[in-house]
Amino acid sequence: MSSDTEDTTSGSESEASDSAKANSTLDFIEKLSDVPMGRLPPNIEFQRTRVECKADAPIHTDTFQYNGAYASMGVDNNLVDSFCDNFKVEVINLTEDEMEFDMIGIDPALANAFRRILIAEVPTMAIEKVLIANNTSVIQDEVLAHRLGLIPIKVDPRLFEFTENNTPNEKNTIVFKLHVRCERGGQRISVKSKELIWLPNGSEYPLEPQDTKSDSSSKPKTYTSFTCSQDSLPEFSDNPIYPTSGDITIARLGPGQEIDLEAHAVKGIGKTHAKWSPVAPVWYRMLPEVIISQDIEDEMAEKLVATCPVKVFDIEDIGNGKKRATVARPRACTLCRECIREGKGWENSIALQRKKDHFIFKIESTGVLPPEVLFTEAVKILEDKCDRVISDLS
Amino acid sequence: MEHGSLTDPSQSTFSLVDEDHTFANAVRFTLNQDPRTKFCGYSIPHPSDNRVNIRIQTTGDAAKTVFTDSCQDLMVMCQHVRSTFDKAVVDFRMSKSVNGMDIDSNN
Numbered sequence A: 001m002s003s004d005t006e007d008t009t010s011g012s013e014s015e016a017s018d019s020a021k022a023n024s025t026l027d028f029i030e031k032l033s034d035v036p037m038g039r040l041p042p043n044i045e046f047q048r049t050r051v052e053c054k055a056d057a058p059i060h061t062d063t064f065q066y067n068g069a070y071a072s073m074g075v076d077n078n079l080v081d082s083f084c085d086n087f088k089v090e091v092i093n094l095t096e097d098e099m100e101f102d103m104i105g106i107d108p109a110l111a112n113a114f115r116r117i118l119i120a121e122v123p124t125m126a127i128e129k130v131l132i133a134n135n136t137s138v139i140q141d142e143v144l145a146h147r148l149g150l151i152p153i154k155v156d157p158r159l160f161e162f163t164e165n166n167t168p169n170e171k172n173t174i175v176f177k178l179h180v181r182c183e184r185g186g187q188r189i190s191v192k193s194k195e196l197i198w199l200p201n202g203s204e205y206p207l208e209p210q211d212t213k214s215d216s217s218s219k220p221k222t223y224t225s226f227t228c229s230q231d232s233l234p235e236f237s238d239n240p241i242y243p244t245s246g247d248i249t250i251a252r253l254g255p256g257q258e259i260d261l262e263a264h265a266v267k268g269i270g271k272t273h274a275k276w277s278p279v280a281p282v283w284y285r286m287l288p289e290v291i292i293s294q295d296i297e298d299e300m301a302e303k304l305v306a307t308c309p310v311k312v313f314d315i316e317d318i319g320n321g322k323k324r325a326t327v328a329r330p331r332a333c334t335l336c337r338e339c340i341r342e343g344k345g346w347e348n349s350i351a352l353q354r355k356k357d358h359f360i361f362k363i364e365s366t367g368v369l370p371p372e373v374l375f376t377e378a379v380k381i382l383e384d385k386c387d388r389v390i391s392d393l394s
Numbered sequence B: 001m002e003h004g005s006l007t008d009p010s011q012s013t014f015s016l017v018d019e020d021h022t023f024a025n026a027v028r029f030t031l032n033q034d035p036r037t038k039f040c041g042y043s044i045p046h047p048s049d050n051r052v053n054i055r056i057q058t059t060g061d062a063a064k065t066v067f068t069d070s071c072q073d074l075m076v077m078c079q080h081v082r083s084t085f086d087k088a089v090v091d092f093r094m095s096k097s098v099n100g101m102d103i104d105s106n107n
């Protein structure tokens, strides 16, 4: 830029100096080491793989999906081909309803798709219809029905079908009965979810007022049309259906109050209503990296250890009475950025980064299905989506 | 549903009903990774309409082919994720039960 403006203002005099300048620039360029072909220069590789968390804001937050992003440097940015070699999963913790694992070598687009599917598209069973015969409690019918809907039910939803054209049968509906009364003169009582009793034979409420003249041998029509009892089916014969927890308070009854109802659970997905979501939360974060680039010693080191609320730093002895801060637990870092806050003097000696393709994934199941099953189901759902699009197009 | 021109199959918009960011963003990733795509992107025209539009322009191949190939890629990736995940869970259970036995034998 500057040489351009010089050119137009001062005429031939500066031409000589210009060409000298050009020559020196050329020399400089020629002396540079070769641009490495087939490998990204470290600064660009850093931008590609890390989010840098500065005191004011994070930078390099985007991912480079385009396969030709580094074509000019002879680097193919294609991750699909190498995906099978690079992808890794490490399970950190796995219990009955909680799981933490690391997913390494995957694009956020996919990690996020799995998360979204877990929340909104993995089906479960939840109470959808409540037939209330009597409710004299202080809780209104609709509030009571809503509370019942949110109770997770321990049953494998894969054994059921989605309800179609409103025909409740043994393949798509689970019926529970709830009948509690608080006796007069007694103490107030809490109605807990363990009081929901599974009715394997379907609804007990007759659809129409019983006709006394009709032959009593045929069963009266009820709100469900079960062809057989659910507990005669092999899936449920020795594992009865009940809420995941028996200790959820549904309502409280005062003396003389009563609740008598029937609740029908059907299959659904979290997109329709959150009660069908199989996860309490599911979330991920990128792996944090904490790097001390300039030694922090003695009192400063002790101050640093005290600064971090999650105890990321430790102190090590480096001989002759000197101490130095080390990074002991980078994984615990929440990136609160307290340690690089302005005025503390560590802005330039500590670097906070996140690895863009390393996800710490955490699934907390509501107890409906174990978390590892939920994740496999979620991946299967994404596969089904692809399959559907392919067959729609061909 | 595909919206494109009859004369130039290399660019079209695919309108998918009942899909959202979940699928569109994931498939945008695999599309971007395909060297035959010149441009790809998606939009959700209206939040209360259950629909997503995926625009694909290619360097010459039919947009439809590139799109189905990308879906295929995504599916292969999913299968790999699933098998890797299952293996990791089995490994974890194994290592855990071995450790559990160690504790028992120490007692």
Ligand code: SF4
Pocket: A290, A307, A308, A309, A310, A311, A312, A332, A333, A334, A335, A336, A337, A338, A339, A340, A352
């Ligand atoms: S960012 Fe916060 S949590 Fe992380 S090391 Fe610094 S002080 Fe600790």
